[in-house]
Amino acid sequence: MFKEGDFILIVYRDxxxxxxxxxxxxxxxxxxxxxxxxIVGKPGGVKIGNFSVFKPTLHDIIMLGFxxxxxxxxxxxxxxxxxxxxxDKQSKVLEFGTGSGALCAVLSHIAGEVYxxxxxxxxxxxxTENLKRFSLSGNVRFFHSDFSDAQVEENFFDAAFVxxxxxxxxxxxxxxxxxxxxxxxxxxxxxxxxxxxxxxxEDRFTDIEVSEILHRFYKPNPERLRPEDxxxxxxxxxxxxxxxx
Amino acid sequence: MFKEGDFILIVYRDxxxxxxxxxxxxxxxxxxxxxxxxIVGKPGGVKIGNFSVFKPTLHDIIMLGFxxxxxxxxxxxxxxxxxxxxxDKQSKVLEFGTGSGALCAVLSHIAGEVYxxxxxxxxxxxxTENLKRFSLSGNVRFFHSDFSDAQVEENFFDAAFVxxxxxxxxxxxxxxxxxxxxxxxxxxxxxxxxxxxxxxxEDRFTDIEVSEILHRFYKPNPERLRPEDxxxxxxxxxxxxxxxx
Amino acid sequence: MFKEGDFILIVYRDxxxxxxxxxxxxxxxxxxxxxxxxIVGKPGGVKIGNFSVFKPTLHDIIMLGFxxxxxxxxxxxxxxxxxxxxxDKQSKVLEFGTGSGALCAVLSHIAGEVYxxxxxxxxxxxxTENLKRFSLSGNVRFFHSDFSDAQVEENFFDAAFVxxxxxxxxxxxxxxxxxxxxxxxxxxxxxxxxxxxxxxxEDRFTDIEVSEILHRFYKPNPERLRPEDxxxxxxxxxxxxxxxx
Amino acid sequence: MFKEGDFILIVYRDxxxxxxxxxxxxxxxxxxxxxxxxIVGKPGGVKIGNFSVFKPTLHDIIMLGFxxxxxxxxxxxxxxxxxxxxxDKQSKVLEFGTGSGALCAVLSHIAGEVYxxxxxxxxxxxxTENLKRFSLSGNVRFFHSDFSDAQVEENFFDAAFVxxxxxxxxxxxxxxxxxxxxxxxxxxxxxxxxxxxxxxxEDRFTDIEVSEILHRFYKPNPERLRPEDxxxxxxxxxxxxxxxx
Numbered sequence: 001m002f003k004e005g006d007f008i009l010i011v012y013r014d015x016x017x018x019x020x021x022x023x024x025x026x027x028x029x030x031x032x033x034x035x036x037x038x039i040v041g042k043p044g045g046v047k048i049g050n051f052s053v054f055k056p057t058l059h060d061i062i063m064l065g066f067x068x069x070x071x072x073x074x075x076x077x078x079x080x081x082x083x084x085x086x087x088d089k090q091s092k093v094l095e096f097g098t099g100s101g102a103l104c105a106v107l108s109h110i111a112g113e114v115y116x117x118x119x120x121x122x123x124x125x126x127x128t129e130n131l132k133r134f135s136l137s138g139n140v141r142f143f144h145s146d147f148s149d150a151q152v153e154e155n156f157f158d159a160a161f162v163x164x165x166x167x168x169x170x171x172x173x174x175x176x177x178x179x180x181x182x183x184x185x186x187x188x189x190x191x192x193x194x195x196x197x198x199x200x201x202e203d204r205f206t207d208i209e210v211s212e213i214l215h216r217f218y219k220p221n222p223e224r225l226r227p228e229d230x231x232x233x234x235x236x237x238x239x240x241x242x243x244x245x
Numbered sequence: 246m247f248k249e250g251d252f253i254l255i256v257y258r259d260x261x262x263x264x265x266x267x268x269x270x271x272x273x274x275x276x277x278x279x280x281x282x283x284i285v286g287k288p289g290g291v292k293i294g295n296f297s298v299f300k301p302t303l304h305d306i307i308m309l310g311f312x313x314x315x316x317x318x319x320x321x322x323x324x325x326x327x328x329x330x331x332x333d334k335q336s337k338v339l340e341f342g343t344g345s346g347a348l349c350a351v352l353s354h355i356a357g358e359v360y361x362x363x364x365x366x367x368x369x370x371x372x373t374e375n376l377k378r379f380s381l382s383g384n385v386r387f388f389h390s391d392f393s394d395a396q397v398e399e400n401f402f403d404a405a406f407v408x409x410x411x412x413x414x415x416x417x418x419x420x421x422x423x424x425x426x427x428x429x430x431x432x433x434x435x436x437x438x439x440x441x442x443x444x445x446x447e448d449r450f451t452d453i454e455v456s457e458i459l460h461r462f463y464k465p466n467p468e469r470l471r472p473e474d475x476x477x478x479x480x481x482x483x484x485x486x487x488x489x490x
Numbered sequence: 491m492f493k494e495g496d497f498i499l500i501v502y503r504d505x506x507x508x509x510x511x512x513x514x515x516x517x518x519x520x521x522x523x524x525x526x527x528x529i530v531g532k533p534g535g536v537k538i539g540n541f542s543v544f545k546p547t548l549h550d551i552i553m554l555g556f557x558x559x560x561x562x563x564x565x566x567x568x569x570x571x572x573x574x575x576x577x578d579k580q581s582k583v584l585e586f587g588t589g590s591g592a593l594c595a596v597l598s599h600i601a602g603e604v605y606x607x608x609x610x611x612x613x614x615x616x617x618t619e620n621l622k623r624f625s626l627s628g629n630v631r632f633f634h635s636d637f638s639d640a641q642v643e644e645n646f647f648d649a650a651f652v653x654x655x656x657x658x659x660x661x662x663x664x665x666x667x668x669x670x671x672x673x674x675x676x677x678x679x680x681x682x683x684x685x686x687x688x689x690x691x692e693d694r695f696t697d698i699e700v701s702e703i704l705h706r707f708y709k710p711n712p713e714r715l716r717p718e719d720x721x722x723x724x725x726x727x728x729x730x731x732x733x734x735x
Numbered sequence: 736m737f738k739e740g741d742f743i744l745i746v747y748r749d750x751x752x753x754x755x756x757x758x759x760x761x762x763x764x765x766x767x768x769x770x771x772x773x774i775v776g777k778p779g780g781v782k783i784g785n786f787s788v789f790k791p792t793l794h795d796i797i798m799l800g801f802x803x804x805x806x807x808x809x810x811x812x813x814x815x816x817x818x819x820x821x822x823d824k825q826s827k828v829l830e831f832g833t834g835s836g837a838l839c840a841v842l843s844h845i846a847g848e849v850y851x852x853x854x855x856x857x858x859x860x861x862x863t864e865n866l867k868r869f870s871l872s873g874n875v876r877f878f879h880s881d882f883s884d885a886q887v888e889e890n891f892f893d894a895a896f897v898x899x900x901x902x903x904x905x906x907x908x909x910x911x912x913x914x915x916x917x918x919x920x921x922x923x924x925x926x927x928x929x930x931x932x933x934x935x936x937e938d939r940f941t942d943i944e945v946s947e948i949l950h951r952f953y954k955p956n957p958e959r960l961r962p963e964d965x966x967x968x969x970x971x972x973x974x975x976x977x978x979x980x
Contacts (some may be wrong), residue, residue: 002433011452011487032441044426045490055424057331074460079328080321083351086302106328109356117658137366164903181289181299190440191715192469198467207256208471213321218455218482222443225436225455225681226724232722233706239464240455242256244297436681436960461968470926471969478951478966495881501942501977542941542979544916566815566948573814573841576792596818600845621837622922641756644826671789681960687955688957697746700953700960704810708972709806709947717947721841727953734787735780 002039002046002053005063007134009056010034018056018064020131027051028053057092058109058136062102066130069123074100074188074235081161082106084240085183091158094177096147096170099163105136105245107161115157121147152177161189168200175204178243186239194237205241212237247284247298252310252379254301255279262302263301263309272296303354306379307347314371317347318408318432319480321460326406327351329485330428337404339393339422341415344408350381352406358384360402371468397422408432414444420449423488431484439482450486457482492529492536492543497555497624500524508546508554517541524695539615548599548626552592556620559613562592563653563677564725566705571651572596575673576732581648584667586660589653591617595626597651603629605647609636619723642667653677658690666695676729684727695731702727737774737788742800742869744791745769748923753791753799779977780830794870797837801865803860807837808898808922812952819975820918826893829912831882831905834898836862840871842896848874850889850892854901885913896920903935910939913978919931922973929972935968940976 002008002021010017012029019027019036020077020155027033034051044055056065057074066072073081087093090243093111100117104127106234108114118124124144137205139171143150145168147162147170156177160172167186174184184205201208213235247253255262257274264272266283269481287293289300301310304320311317318326326348332338332451338356343349343363343473348370353359361367369389376382379430392407392415407415412431420430429450433439441457446453458480462473491512492498500507500574502519509517511527515527517686524541532538534545546555549565556562563571573595575636577583583601588594588608595616598604633640637652637660646667652660657676664674674695679685684700691698703725707718737741737743737756745752747764752763754771756861761770769786775972777783779790791800794810800808801807808816816838822828828846833839833853839862843849859879878885878886882905891912898906902921909919919940929945948970950962 016452043490044424045488046425047268048490052487053330054487057329057428059329059331075328076325079324081584082326082328083320083354086303086304088354108326115313127695171273179289180291184303189714190714192713192930195467195470195927198465198470202467205300207261208465209467212461212463214461216457216459217459219437220443220453220455220484222440222447223682224679225440225443226337226679227721230464230720231723239465242297242299245288245291343771369828434959434961437685437958440682467923468927471924473968476968479962533980534914535978537979538913542977544942547819548920549819549821555814565818568812569814569818572818573810574792574794574846578844599818599823606928607949624775669779669906670781673792684953685854685957685960688960696750697789698955700955702951702953704949704951706947706949708929708947710933710943710945710974711915712930712937716932729955732784732789733780735778 001041002044003095004040007056008036008039009054009060009064011052011054013048016060016064018060033115034202041071060135061134062105065134066100066102066105067075068097068100068226070215071124071235072100074102074215074232076213077187078103078106081185081187081238082110085159086183087111087159087162090154094157094160094174096150096162097123097164098127098142099123101130103135103161103163104140105168106133108136108138108140111159113141115141115143117143117145119144122218125235140193147173150156155179160184161187167193168196171197171200171204175243180243180245182243184241184243188217188239189234189236191237194239197239201241206244209240210237246286246288249285250304252301253281253284254299254305255344256297256299257295261305261306261309298396303350303381306381307350307377309425310349310370310379311350311375313345314368315344316480319347319477321458322432322483323348323351323457323481326432326483327355330405330406330430331406332356337401338404339397339405339419341395341407342368342409343372343387344368346375348406348408349385350376350379353381353383353385356384356404360385360386360388362388362390362395364389378470379454392418403427405429406432412438413441416442416445416449420488425488425490427488429486429488433482433484434480436482439484441472442484446486449489451489452487454485455482491531491533494530497524497546497551498529499550499554500539500564501542501544506550508550508555509717533729549594551624551626552595553623556590556592556595557616558590559616561725562590564592564705564722566703566729567677567725568593568596569676570703571728572600573676575647575651575675577601582646584642584647584650584664586640586652587613588617588632591612591620593651594630595621595624596710598626598628598630601629603631605631605633607633607635609642611695620678626648639664645669646670649708650674651677658686661687661690661694661719665733669731670735672733674733678727678729679724681727684729686721687729691731694734696734697732699730700727736776736778742791742796743771743774744795744799746787746789747785751795751799753795759846764932768898775780776887783912791897793840797840797868800869801835801837801840801953802861803835804861805834807835808949809837809967812947812970813838813841813946816920816922816973817845820894820920821850822846822894827891829887829892829895829909831885831897832858832899833862833877834858838896839875840866840869842875843871843875846874846894848876850876850878851878852882852885854879882908887932890914893917895919896922901926903931906932906935906939915978917978919976919978922976923972925968926972929974932974936976939979941979942977944975945972947953
């Protein structure tokens with residue numbers, strides 16, 4: 001049952017809002033008002049006028065609740081990445097750069113522990129706040145540092161994910177700190193970066209997969225089913241590989 | 246370190262094989278032979294000739310280790326579905342039909358408990374074997390039953406996923422057994438099924454998302470980077486919605 | 491050489507403008523001015539400051555010169571349609587509805603004669619003006635009429651293209667007025683329309699092709715090659731078939 | 736009416752065949768036979784058993800009638816290219832390399848004259864035969880030569896299309912032989928080629944467009960409408976630009 005201070009997802013037709021339940025507050029959409037005190041004591045899925053109210057999922061939190069200081073890693077990519085890395089509750093996962101923390105939130109949902117490095121202070125601050133605000137940081141260790149300055153152990157991490165501009169500069173160090181056979185993933189906005197990274201990793205990694213994921217949404221009208229007029233045309237290329245020894 | 250009886254992923258150039266490590270066995274690819282006894286005592290990532298050997302991830306297990314008696318739900322879809330449902334270690338998740346168990350394996354990785362229903366005996370048998378073989382069935386309850394015959398409690402499940410031919414016939418029962426505000430997903434191969442289901446759910450569910458995910462792979466050649474010549478053109482449409490009360 | 495009254499395509503970095511060359515006029519982009527009198531007597535491809543000036547192609551005319559009172563048929567679709575219909579300089583082509591005349595302009599480029607029907611007077615007026623303004627209407631006959639009211643001969647047209655809301659209502663008449671074996675195409679925004687039309691044509695037409703064309707643009711940066719962030723996600727499904735007798 | 740020696744397109748359910756009508760010949764598909772003498776004197780669209788017979792279009796000829804010694808340029812690309820170049824009955828168009836002649840056939844359908852260069856003798860021979868066999872070579876001049884050895888005039892061509900491995904080597908010469916303001920197109924299988932070409936053309940060309948066209952086919956079943964399971968994932972990137980002076 002909803003209570004003061006809970007995060008709530010408010011759905012109004014095809015609009016969605018993520019808010020904190022404060023009894024004295026309300027939301028206006030179109031000409032309708034939802035007073036938050038009406039939600040208190042009600043379960044998820046309650047309908048009040050044309051509003052319905054839910055407990056937000058991790059997906060809602062990332063899409064609607066996280067403050068963005070960088071381009072975020074979209075769920076279509078973040079969900080694939082997290083499973084593709086092959087991690088579980090025992091895994092220690094390395095991530096850099098943290099960005100706004102979207103992928104970090106998903107990784108930490110499955111992994112035992114996530115070590116995340118971000119060299120820009122304002123990004124690190126924002127990502128930390130995003131995760132803490134939604135109580136997602138329990139197994140996350142934040143490092144305000146460029147990965148090239150990080151102190152890391154050999155054969156330490158079960159998986160790694162790299163989202164920085166020049167990933168090829170870190171290939172040797174990533175290889176060093178990964179356990180033998182561990183999986184690494186990279187997010188690369190441009191085709192040139194893919195080519196450069198492929199050259200940089202070929203001696204130390206194998207089983208290379210390069211792909212991109214396109215997510216196409218449809219208008220949910222049963223009598224006029226059709227894709228949305230516009231779609232995200234590109235987020236990034238994804239590259240996965242495995243450490244050989 | 247690898248030992249007799251372990252599952253091993255063998256990578257040879259752009260080919261991959263999932264096997265059980267039996268000391269007396271070996272694999273031939275091209276004109277090269279890998280004797281499995283050479284792997285014993287070695288860590289993941291070991292290179293032997295042009296072979297390299299790894300501990301398989303969940304992704305490898307589903308793609309290469311699961312016996313398929315049905316079309317499987319591909320990782321691109323299964324990974325998105327699992328996170329999109331918003332489940333965690335406390336969640337009880339309903340799934341029907343089980344098919345070959347690919348999605349079930351991913352759901353069980355995150356959820357507290359998965360209840361999976363399959364009416365075809367040979368599919369149920371195969372899915373059970375797939376999950377048990379790879380020790381993925383610890384938190385899965387298998388039911389050899391059409392979902393319409395299943396005994397389910399009201400307000401019981403935290404999320405549900407439906408992959409059957411006529412999902413609209415089960416909408417009322419799915420709504421009944423989901424907790425208020427819970428998320429449900431559907432896998433629908435045809436546009437007609439999407440239209441029919443949209444009509445069937447509109448009174449009981451809201452926040453409807455219809456989409457499809459296209460996964461496009463590239464040839465990992467740094468000097469000649471380009472997409473693969475052919476790609477999977479379609480697996481299914483995905484529909485997500487939330488129970489209103 | 492450019493002269494007063496010519497249509498000119500002005501390119502300024504990644505911006506484009508289609509204008510009539512009037513000696514007294516000019517264009518401002520950013521902080522730069524191009525006085526049109528400087529263009530007179532110059533050939534296509536001339537560079538004046540950061541502007542370059544060209545004779546517009548049919549593609550430019552449709553994209554930048556046509557006034558749109560309806561959603562236009564995009565070049566990616568119009569070019570495929572026109573060739574796919576299998577027409578040449580001897581062909582008489584039927585088209586309805588005309589819309590803004592974009593497809594009509596392309597059809598008339600290849601066909602001997604185009605008969606185009608549009609029931610909305612303001613669309614017909616606009617399409618006629620679009621084509622006449624750019625001298626594209628020489629072999630086009632405009633009919634302000636719903637196709638169901640049109641007087642058409644049996645076995646008359648070499649090809650037909652249909653872009654109306656309920657094409658299935660016109661299938662019999664289209665079949666009647668096409669020559670035996672002739673090709674027909676349809677533009678259908680929704681999946682439901684495709685299903686309905688497939689049912690309506692199966693007795694009278696064969697060799698059915700249903701497809702959609704996705705056109706993905708890239709940022710032309712050699713050091714950072716990547717697709718545009720957003721793209722047109724859907725225009726319409728295309729259906730082609732042949733008249734059987 | 737069909738007569739001895741005509742090209743015929745035979746449709747049998749979802750299969751298609753392009754043949755020459757020889758009265759003594761026949762075709763077997765499944766367990767059915769179509770004797771060609773039954774077709775003589777019949778019009779296009781005639782149904783004989785489960786066969787139907789049509790006069791082939793240019794699209795059919797390229798897809799089913801052309802002998803392929805190279806990867807052909809697919810209709811989705813060829814149709815877009817031809818119109819995008821902005822040519823008409825007055826235009827002289829340059830093309831190299833000819834390959835199997837698929838694009839040449841489409842260009843010659845609109846252009847006044849096509850000059851096509853191919854350095855491989857067996858490709859040139861095959862392309863010439865393809866076009867001559869279907870009477871498509873009337874306005875095509877074939878040159879068995881590498882374009883770098885070709886004698887070309889300055890400011891001669893209204894448009895050009897380039898499909899060779901290292902197009903950047905020909906940029907200066909293409910620029911020289913194009914009329915001021917003329918459009919040029921390039922077909923580039925790899926992202927690296929796009930980057931290299933972008934660098935090579937930036938001084939001499941402007942209004943650059945890089946894109947790729949994806950053509951997705953659907954199973955034409957009205958009750959079970961869905962995309963085909965597999966699709967062509969990539970043919971090539973297309974680059975268009977205009978000559979500046």
